[in-house]
Amino acid sequence: MSAVAVLRLPLAADLSGFVALLRRLQVPHRVIEEGGEQVLWVAGEELAEQVRELYARYPDGDAAGEVAEPVAPEREGVLLQLRRSPLTGAVLLLTFIVFAVTAAGENFAAIRWLSFVDFRIDGEHLYLTYLEATLASGQWWRLLTPMLIHFGWLHLAMNSLWYWELGRRIEFRQGAIGLLGLTLLFALASNFAQYWWAGPSLFGGLSGVLYGLLGHCWIYQRLAPNPVYRLPPGVLVMMLAWLAICMTGVFELLQFGAIANAAHLGGLLTGCLTGLLGGMLARRSA
Structure with a gap:
């Protein structure tokens, strides 16, 4: 728009x-x-x-009476939305490129350069290094790049749709620099949380960042209500319910694959914290 x-x-x-x-x-x-x-x-x-x-x-801002809050702009075509949300589109484009280069999570030679820690494959065994050894070699980009890795089309589709929905809201309200800073912060926090909880492991995806964006919008909106961060009814309940279900370990028992629950929770808690700080500042400046 x-x-x-x-x-x-x-x-x-x-x-x-x-x-x-x-x-x-x-x-x-x-x-x-x-x-x-x-x-x-x-x-x-x-x-x-x-x-x-x-x-x-109220040309002088003297709104003595009750003033209705302007609503968020209606959605328009995708191209117009991309023009209004260039950073959101750029992050998704980079994610799609990485998805193609890593062959939907099957090209481990490419994934090796983006994972949180380095690893090697010997036959059917995966040997991962510790973070200290990885950083000692100067590979600091690994602290952030796991957010770009996705394992399969469904993984990519779900995360991309939610980043498109939440990222545009934050870019509209707090600008491209604000969204970039929050994205990198949530990626860092969720990756460290997963490593702290599970040790050296292979994980990836935007989901930790998504839960950070969700927590940010949620708490910010509670403290400083605004039409942009007002999420559709049921979204918050659904996302939190999904987090709780994943943390039960049911998907691992059903052999659907491991889920980085610590990354989700770490992103959510960090997002709630940034939402708290941002909402308090917004209320103070109002």
Whole structure:
């Protein structure tokens, strides 16, 4: 969804009161100087119309009455969404490239360079090194790259869909740099949590990052309600229920493969912490 210029006013016009009102309402916006004017931008025409109406009523930000909260912009075509969420699209593109290079998780020669710790295969046996030895050789990228590895189409599809859904929300609300920082932080936290819990092992996927994004939106929204982080009903319950079911070990018993439960939990807890900090800062600045 492309950005829309809501207002174009002379530089002498005082927008501080109205901008403060938008902040209180948690409306994502930007004010820039352009062509000798100050221009107020928001994402999407629907949100722009609501902001124009709001300015017509409260140009000085003095909303003495009850003000309805503008809603998040409606979804549009995929190409327009990619233009509005370039970082989300870039992470997914990189994930798809790695998926192709690793042959859907079957090319262990390629996976070896992206796994959390180095390993070698001797016959039917997998021998993994410890993290200390891996980092001693200067391979620091391994702390993050497991998030790009996916084992099979279903694994990729589920994680990609959820990153697309949650990543766009955070990029819209906190910008591309904010989403990048949170993605890397959650990848680091979830990878370390899995290694701490299970020791040297082969794991990968965006799911630890996804639970971090989920926890971030959840707690942030509780402290500083805003339309962007308002998740569809049942999503949070479903994701937490899935986490609880996975932690029972039922899928391992049914021989569906091992699940990196510690990575999921580590990502979720870290996301709740960033959501707490971000929500508190948003409330303080409102």
